[in-house]
Amino acid sequence: xxxxxxxxxxxxxxxxxxxxxxxxxxxxxxxxxxxxxxxxxxxxxxxxxxxxxxxxxxxxxxxxxxxxxxxxxxxxxxxxxxxxxxxxxxxxxxxxxxxxxxxxxxxxxxxxxxxxxxxxxxxxxxxxxxxxxxxxxxxxxxxxxxxxxxxxxxxxxxxxxxxxxxxxxxxxxxxxxxxxxxxxxxxxxxxxxxxxxxxxxxxxxxxxxx
Amino acid sequence: xxxxxxxxxxxxxxxxxxxxxxxxxxxxxxxxxxxxxxxxxxxxxxxxxxxxxxxxxxxxxxxxxxxxxxxxxxxxxxxxxxxxxxxxxxxxxxxxxxxxxxxxxxxxxxxxxxxxxxxxxxxxxxxxxxxxxxxxxxxxxxxxxxxxxxxxxxxxxxxxxxxxxxxxxxxxxxxxxxxxxxxxxxxxxxxxxxxxxxxxxxxxxxxxxx
Numbered sequence: 454x455x456x457x458x459x460x461x462x463x464x465x466x467x468x469x470x471x472x473x474x475x476x477x478x479x480x481x482x483x484x485x486x487x488x489x490x491x492x493x494x495x496x497x498x499x500x501x502x503x504x505x506x507x508x509x510x511x512x513x514x515x516x517x518x519x520x521x522x523x524x525x526x527x528x529x530x531x532x533x534x535x536x537x538x539x540x541x542x543x544x545x546x547x548x549x550x551x552x553x554x555x556x557x558x559x560x561x562x563x564x565x566x567x568x569x570x571x572x573x574x575x576x577x578x579x580x581x582x583x584x585x586x587x588x589x590x591x592x593x594x595x596x597x598x599x600x601x602x603x604x605x606x607x608x609x610x611x612x613x614x615x616x617x618x619x620x621x622x623x624x625x626x627x628x629x630x631x632x633x634x635x636x637x638x639x640x641x642x643x644x645x646x647x648x649x650x651x652x653x654x655x656x657x658x659x660x661x662x663x
Numbered sequence: 664x665x666x667x668x669x670x671x672x673x674x675x676x677x678x679x680x681x682x683x684x685x686x687x688x689x690x691x692x693x694x695x696x697x698x699x700x701x702x703x704x705x706x707x708x709x710x711x712x713x714x715x716x717x718x719x720x721x722x723x724x725x726x727x728x729x730x731x732x733x734x735x736x737x738x739x740x741x742x743x744x745x746x747x748x749x750x751x752x753x754x755x756x757x758x759x760x761x762x763x764x765x766x767x768x769x770x771x772x773x774x775x776x777x778x779x780x781x782x783x784x785x786x787x788x789x790x791x792x793x794x795x796x797x798x799x800x801x802x803x804x805x806x807x808x809x810x811x812x813x814x815x816x817x818x819x820x821x822x823x824x825x826x827x828x829x830x831x832x833x834x835x836x837x838x839x840x841x842x843x844x845x846x847x848x849x850x851x852x853x854x855x856x857x858x859x860x861x862x863x864x865x866x867x868x869x870x871x872x873x
């Protein structure tokens with residue numbers, strides 16, 4: 454398999470963790486987002502949104518959108534599972550993941566921040582926008598798992614929720630968000646950091662890290 | 664079941680279509696988003712993001728995030744299926760749905776537009792922001808299904824992709840987007856509009872419609 458990504462892309466980071474947890478190897482093809490490499494025609498031909506990640510399967514299938522890729526990996530390589538078996542628990546894990554992947558990350562991604570700059574917003578306000586999006590999302594996530602014993606987001610094994618949380622916390626730190634208000638999220642992150650699949654997927658461990 | 668929603672919320676609209684397709688009845692509890700009713704403490708207690716929809720199951724379970732709700736409905740009420748059986752096709756449908764639910768809708772939702780107004784952007788620029796988010800997302804979606812025969816997004820039956828597309832096109836029209844550039848999306852919408860489950864879920868058919 455080939456994973457088109459970028460070391461700092463939190464959506465790519467989610468998929469890297471999933472691949473590592475499943476014990477799957479893939480060739481990593483970096484696209485430098487800040488240099489606009491994701492908008493090259495050859496890349497747009499496989500990912501018309503100009504976003505990373507994209508996964509190319511061994512059979513040549515093209516998969517886009519990190520959550521769809523991860524569910525595909527989970528359906529085709531069931532062990533270890535990234536979603537619980539119980540439908541209601543699955544819905545809780547997916548809702549947590551989507552609170553990050555739908556309502557937090559896309560509001561603070563590179564494309565949106567670039568648009569804010571185009572509208573003339575000073576850099577300070579652009580960073581505050583990104584921090585705001587992270588605070589809103591993380592505060593909701595903290596509540597969503599407040600009564601979950603853990604140590605991971607949902608139970609004693611990592612799920613799709615942790616795959617979304619850990620990269621988002623990295624983003625939040627980059628934008629200067631004070632994470633002390635989210636002790637339950639930090640507990641889940643601490644559990645994840647003990648797992649090699651998470652550690653190996655970290656941005657600073659990637660070949661294209663700066 | 665009880666569905667907390669808002670007639671004009673496209674995420675609520677997605678779930679209304681799913682309920683109708685599954686032949687499930689639910690009590691609709693409207694929360695007037697423009698009056699901020701989704702931020703009332705009683706509602707935040709069940710949906711800490713202050714977003715609609717929220718589904719309360721007959722057993723009293725609380726489900727949030729439209730895509731997670733729809734996958735739960737599909738897992739617990741399998742007919743008619745809203746996702747194909749083949750893992751790769753499922754991934755394609757989910758990726759299309761997420762191109763809308765992650766990268767398009769949240770960038771133009773009420774919360775983001777309100778934030779832009781707070782930053783002092785004139786109404787014209789706020790509307791253009793929303794139109795831009797729709798154009799970006801819909802252009803990608805058009806490409807994602809360009810080679811799909813249809814008439815629905817993926818095949819001859821509605822899937823999760825159509826449940827996301829139809830409400831997003833309604834949003835795009837509200838923001839004045841010229842949809843003539845997306846003939847394949849309009850073909851899927853035309854097919855969906857022939858289905859009573861879609862027609863009955865339309866915003867103007869809801870009791871709280873203005």
